Amino acid sequence: MLELSSNTRVTELQDQSPAMLDALMATGIFRDGDDPETTIAELCWGFGLNPIIILRTLARAQAKEAPSDIDVSDLDDLTLTQVVENIESLHHLYLRETLPVIGELVDRVASVHSASDERLIEIQKLFGKMAEDLENHMLHEEEALFPMVRDMESEGAIKPTRCGDAVGGPITCMENDHELMQAELKKLHQLADDYAIPEHACMTYRNMLEQLSRFSQNMVVHIHKEDKVLFPGAIKAQAALREKS
Numbered sequence: 343m344l345e346l347s348s349n350t351r352v353t354e355l356q357d358q359s360p361a362m363l364d365a366l367m368a369t370g371i372f373r374d375g376d377d378p379e380t381t382i383a384e385l386c387w388g389f390g391l392n393p394i395i396i397l398r399t400l401a402r403a404q405a406k407e408a409p410s411d412i413d414v415s416d417l418d419d420l421t422l423t424q425v426v427e428n429i430e431s432l433h434h435l436y437l438r439e440t441l442p443v444i445g446e447l448v449d450r451v452a453s454v455h456s457a458s459d460e461r462l463i464e465i466q467k468l469f470g471k472m473a474e475d476l477e478n479h480m481l482h483e484e485e486a487l488f489p490m491v492r493d494m495e496s497e498g499a500i501k502p503t504r505c506g507d508a509v510g511g512p513i514t515c516m517e518n519d520h521e522l523m524q525a526e527l528k529k530l531h532q533l534a535d536d537y538a539i540p541e542h543a544c545m546t547y548r549n550m551l552e553q554l555s556r557f558s559q560n561m562v563v564h565i566h567k568e569d570k571v572l573f574p575g576a577i578k579a580q581a582a583l584r585e586k587s
């Protein structure tokens with residue numbers, strides 16, 4: 343694995359990490375024909391950027407190259423537009439239908455059982471925040487990144503959205519959101535004892551834990567599809583379009 347630092351040269355990315363090179367090119371600070379012996383720090387100085395920001399973007403791209411045991415082979419032969427449709431139908435729709443239902447269950451269980459288990463109040467607060475953040479996050483994807491992806495495949499160009507006309511901007515926001523969500527999912531897991539059902543649990547309590555467990559599994563796959571398939575695919579597609587023009 344490449345040891346990444348501000349002294350890393352672009353040529354090292356070219357040799358060892360296609361994903362990091364793609365991510366660097368998506369930022370626009372390095373283009374075909376530029377000197378590959380330039381370091382990340384030198385590139386950033388030229389654009390008045392703090393190298394830490396670019397290094398974080400590159401580190402994320404590097405993490406995406408790591409193997410994972412989440413199976414998304416159902417996306418293998420799909421176009422990017424079809425990947426977007428898959429995400430909308432299996433994950434965004436699921437969340438819109440399920441978040442209010444789980445929210446109600448969490449509220450009911452907290453109101454009945456929190457006197458004997460204070461963690462239920464923490465679960466209620468955390469889930470409420472996640473549900474609100476997720477609605478904003480999905481809207482952001484549906485109003486910015488997803489139309490850009492569809493445009494690239496149907497029109498061969500990106501129509502400007504509220505996030506500009508390049509996929510790198512919304513993708514950076516989405517990746518930041520995903521990192522936060524992964525930390526929150528981990529916290530939810532801990533608070534709910536890995537969703538193990540206690541013996542004393544009533545039907546509502548049991549239902550809440552089962553639904554939270556399903557929510558968590560769905561989110562893991564959802565984030566994986568976006569981080570590992572859709573985002574790198576969109577960055578590559580945009581690079582290919584720029585090369586043509």
Ligand SMILES: [Fe+2]
Nearest residue numbers: 429480483568
């Ligand atoms: Fe999404």
Ligand SMILES: [Fe+2]
Nearest residue numbers: 479483516568
């Ligand atoms: Fe997302």
